Amino acid sequence: MPERTGPPGRRPRADAQRNRSHILDVAEGYFAEHGIAGSLDAIARRAGVGPGTLYRHFPNRDALLAALLEARNAELVSRRDRIHDEAADATEALERWLEALGDWVAAFDGLPEPLRAALREESSPLALTCEGFITTTDDFVRAARDEGGARPGVRGRDVFLGVLAMAWVRGAAMADDQAPPALDALLRTGWAAPADEA
Amino acid sequence: MPERTGPPGRRPRADAQRNRSHILDVAEGYFAEHGIAGSLDAIARRAGVGPGTLYRHFPNRDALLAALLEARNAELVSRRDRIHDEAADATEALERWLEALGDWVAAFDGLPEPLRAALREESSPLALTCEGFITTTDDFVRAARDEGGARPGVRGRDVFLGVLAMAWVRGAAMADDQAPPALDALLRTGWAAPADEA
Amino acid sequence: MPERTGPPGRRPRADAQRNRSHILDVAEGYFAEHGIAGSLDAIARRAGVGPGTLYRHFPNRDALLAALLEARNAELVSRRDRIHDEAADATEALERWLEALGDWVAAFDGLPEPLRAALREESSPLALTCEGFITTTDDFVRAARDEGGARPGVRGRDVFLGVLAMAWVRGAAMADDQAPPALDALLRTGWAAPADEA
Amino acid sequence: MPERTGPPGRRPRADAQRNRSHILDVAEGYFAEHGIAGSLDAIARRAGVGPGTLYRHFPNRDALLAALLEARNAELVSRRDRIHDEAADATEALERWLEALGDWVAAFDGLPEPLRAALREESSPLALTCEGFITTTDDFVRAARDEGGARPGVRGRDVFLGVLAMAWVRGAAMADDQAPPALDALLRTGWAAPADEA
DNA sequence: TATGAATGAGTCTTCATTCAT
DNA sequence: AATGAATGAAGACTCATTCAT
Known part of the structure; x- marks a missing residue:
């Protein structure tokens, strides 16, 4: 006792x-x-x-969701650290970070929706979580940009939203095996050919 | 009947x-x-x-939505034709088509959701509509690719999904004025710097 | 049953x-x-x-209540007409009207409460009903006053509220047989002796 | 146990x-x-x-309320004593007592309701409190009556209930500035003209 | 004795869909 | 064809009260 x-x-x-x-x-x-x-x-x-x-x-659905994500958040954070340690350069790091983020968002079917909503009204407990990862994303983006690996003018927030959006739409594309990687590539390089902007 | x-x-x-x-x-x-x-x-x-x-x-909400979109479809189709007529090259055409597509999806708040769902289970009347525009998108993409304006390997379907996704996430970013164009740019050129792939 | x-x-x-x-x-x-x-x-x-x-x-409790009262309202209105026809003078008429009103309010246990609430926020369907009877009460009061049977300065609205109030407390006094008439008398003549104001 | x-x-x-x-x-x-x-x-x-x-x-809401009122009771009792000391005659004393009682009941919004309920079923701790003040009221009424200031036949209990009732209905009449004093006057002198009973 | 977690019936309300008229 | 009444499961959320710790 x-x-x-x-x-x-x-x-x-x-x-x-x-x-x-x-x-x-x-x-x-x-x-x-x-x-x-x-x-x-x-x-x-x-x-x-x-x-x-x-x-x-859990006073509401978002609180429950936030608690549910918390465990995964820890994992995501440690993944971030691992990326910092292991990545050869900042560009690869960003790439891997976005992959990690994509996995995190795909944790539950439909998760992108409340995350998007939380971004809208900051009162949600999910908003905090998101903002944290937005900042992290921005850090990665900045580093990659300094290195010349990321396009100037791209903001971490937009990339985060892009990941969210792609995760959301992926829900529709499940039958199509090629779609997920295609969407990632799309986000990475866009649809325009590089020549177009040289 | x-x-x-x-x-x-x-x-x-x-x-x-x-x-x-x-x-x-x-x-x-x-x-x-x-x-x-x-x-x-x-x-x-x-x-x-x-x-x-x-x-x-209209046996269900999707049917109603589909009928509703049909009217807009005509507009979109005529816009497509105008683009065909007016665009200087296939790349500009694709660009303008995606813009048109974006406007079309933004017709109603929340529209991306049922479109995505329809893409999942093809039984929805919305699915037909979507497939048509996916085909059109693919045509534009192909033409642009032939011209060297679109990245090889990019499929019309993916681009369509990308437009859908960006329209969806845009709902969240309203407070942020820079977000909408930033998201379009993201879809166009991706986050990666061109140097990265040269 | x-x-x-x-x-x-x-x-x-x-x-x-x-x-x-x-x-x-x-x-x-x-x-x-x-x-x-x-x-x-x-x-x-x-x-x-x-x-x-x-x-x-019945979209809400008040609407149900109002519908429930409607039947009784008809009765109350016809009672009003009968009083007009039969009463020897305006004072007796007022007296009888208040009695009728008291019966009406006593239709259901607890009825005074929503009536009072309806008087507060006029959006309730009960409010209309009440206002109508307040007007009627005022008519009776005026007539009685002209005749010298009602005290000057007394408003129909106050008398209506008084009836409501007395009906409300009556719920507490059930064990006490003398209370109901005593309360009516109290409302009629007050507690003060007439000498007090001569 | x-x-x-x-x-x-x-x-x-x-x-x-x-x-x-x-x-x-x-x-x-x-x-x-x-x-x-x-x-x-x-x-x-x-x-x-x-x-x-x-x-x-406090095993229930009434018990809490009773305890809460106890503090005010002391104040009310001392007010009673002061009235006894200061009032010129028993009628003025009664008047002032009723005023005091009115203030007491108005301590909390909605207080009349549980008091009424307590009067119904005597098991409530509030019942005791009420009974005490009913007795006091009756004393005041008797004294005033002996002096010719209160109408014969009026019982303290009824007057107490009347005060309760008016306090209750007052909650509804707030928008109407004239209502509170009008209701007090109504309770004091009733709606009937003195001539009516001469 | 204090705590506060747990209870769970209860509140009002909405809406896609069916089907009798 | 049209109507619109009926359905009734399901939803989120509350709170007085009990009881294990």
Whole structure:
């Protein structure tokens, strides 16, 4: 019984923690199955808790989503660090970062939508997450540009939006195996031939 | 549709035709105002017909949307023809076509979504519309490529998807005035510097 | 209760009017039982219709209440006419009118509350009803005043509010048989002795 | 849970006392702001305690309200005493007492409602409070009546209810500046002209 | 005793679609 | 053909109260 009674540093109750992460597990599965537009009540039901419990932990869908992404965020951040360490040059780094970002956005079907919405009204907990990665993207873009690998005038924010957009449209192109890489290439080099601007 | 005639006076149902086009008018205004996610009931109400009538003419939202776009399609087609006539070269033509396509997709707030969905399951009446324009886009792309203005390997379908994607993400970027042109440029030339691939 | 429901499973589609009045019947009983704060869903359930059907007929609680009162309104109006015809003088008329008003307000337990609320924000369908009766009350008050039976300076609106208020407290005084008439008398003559103001 | 009645003099813990009065402070502010229908959870939160703690001190909303009024009761009682000391005659005293009572009831928006309810079912802690003031009111009324200032047959209870009622309806009449005094006058002298009963 | 997590029935509301009239 | 009433599942979210910690 290492539990000291009294009011020392309040730690979250064990059962609450358990519940929270259980809800997250269930939500992950549910969202993976039904896309992120599924019913929150259904998630609560499947998790075996009342809707109030879910709402206590996550006051709205975005909060739940943000919590769900948090785990992946850590992964994304570590991937960023790895890229910093391993990439031969800034251009390759940017490329790999965008790939990482693309994977992150593809975590759940329909995820691009709330991310876009969050970018619109900054009050969402998702907005913070996004802004962080926008900044990171901008850093990568800048470095690549300094190196001559990225086109001048391209902003990190736009590239981020581009990744988001491509991830969104990819949802439609699943039957077409060539589409995903084609879309990445499109974002990378555009449709115009280089000669066009020389 | 086998027209069943009863008593004499077998008219081609002028009133039904009138109804149909009236519904379309109303729907156009409604979608322009509220985005394409508005309630179909509300449209029927505003058009002064019962929901059943609306449903008879357009069995679901996509059908309505498709019919709505058909009118614009004519415009888009004529724009295509004008481009063919006026454009100095195939590259400029493609550029202008994509601009036209962008305008077309931006007709209603939220339109990219059902278009994307239609591309997924081809059963939607919107799918046909899209496929037509994909073909057209491909024609433009091919011509530009033959001319050296478009990058080899770029498919019309991908470019179409790219336009769709950019139109979609644009919804989020409204506060940012630089974003729309930046996104167009991104799609045109990508983020990578030309030197990168020379 | 010989509940006239159709064969189990398939509910025979009733005429809209009949459905409407059936809902009203049920609502009347339900409100009489549980007071006017009861659940609308419960009423729909009890009426054997979906909540949507109830909402189609009565978009909100006030609308339902207003419809419920409409029948009684007719009665109140005819009572008003009878009073006009029968009352010996304007003072007796006012007296009888207030009695009628009191009966009207006592139709459902808790009715004074939404009436008061409606008086606050005039958008409610109940507001119209109330305003009409306020006007009528004012007419009666004026006539009585001209005759010397009502105190100068008393406005119809205040008297109406007084009736509402007394009906409201009456809910508390049920155990006390003397209270209702005492409250009426209080409203009529006040607590102060006439000598006090001579 | 065995009730430990043996050794008496078990004082409440100091921190419990502190908690209790802090909750009261917070509740006072909250009710003053949001009316008495606000969420108890919100009060607990604002007070920095758990809802369980609030519940332990005040098993329900009425108990909290009663405790809250107790503080004001002292003030009301002292006002009563001051009236006794200062009033020139019993009629003026009654008048001033009713004014005091009106202020008391107006302490919180929506307060009349639970008071009325408490009068109905005497089990509420508010009932006691009310009964005390009803008695006081009756004393004032009697004294005034003996002096010829109050109408014979008027009972303290009824006058109390009248004050409650007028306070209740006043909530609706706020837009109308003339209403509050008009309602007071109505309660004082009624709508009938004195001549009517001479 | 204090805490605050959990409960879960309950609130109102919407809407695509069906089907009796 | 047209109508529009009916459906009823589903949605998000609340909150007084209980109970495990």
